[in-house]
Amino acid sequence: MRFAKNIEDLAKSLNSFLNDPMTVVLENGKIGQIRQIIKRINGLVVEVRSREDGRHKYPHFHLLGNGVDAVFRLPDGKVIEGENTLDSKMLKKVSAWFRESNGCENAIAIWERFHPSR
Numbered sequence: 001m002r003f004a005k006n007i008e009d010l011a012k013s014l015n016s017f018l019n020d021p022m023t024v025v026l027e028n029g030k031i032g033q034i035r036q037i038i039k040r041i042n043g044l045v046v047e048v049r050s051r052e053d054g055r056h057k058y059p060h061f062h063l064l065g066n067g068v069d070a071v072f073r074l075p076d077g078k079v080i081e082g083e084n085t086l087d088s089k090m091l092k093k094v095s096a097w098f099r100e101s102n103g104c105e106n107a108i109a110i111w112e113r114f115h116p117s118r
Helices: 007-019 088-100 103-114
Strands: 022-027 030-041 044-049 060-065 068-073 079-081
Touching (some): 044 088, 068 088
Antiparallel strands (some): 030 044, 044 060, 068 079
C-alpha cells in the first residue's frame, strides 16, 4: 500500500477517490473489489478492477456490455480474452481510443493505483 507523502498528495488521492466513477463490489459485507470506469464507447464500459484473484496474470482492462466481455492487455492493448464477443467495428473503436487518446496512459495509471506492488 502506498501512503501520501504530504497533505497535497493526500488531498489529490482523496479527491480522485471521491470523484472518479467507481463501483465498489461487496463480498460478505467487506470491500471485495473496486471497479473504475475509464470510458464508455457505444454503450460499452471500459473498466479496470482492483482485484480478480489471479484470473489474469497481466495488467489489463475490461470491455463490458451488450454481450461483450473482453479483456485487453496493458500496455499493448492486445485482446487476451473474449475476442469472440467483439465485432471488428467495436474492436477498431476500442483500439483507436486506446492508441489515439490517453486511453493507454489512463488505464495504466489506474491499474498501478489499484496494484502498486506489481
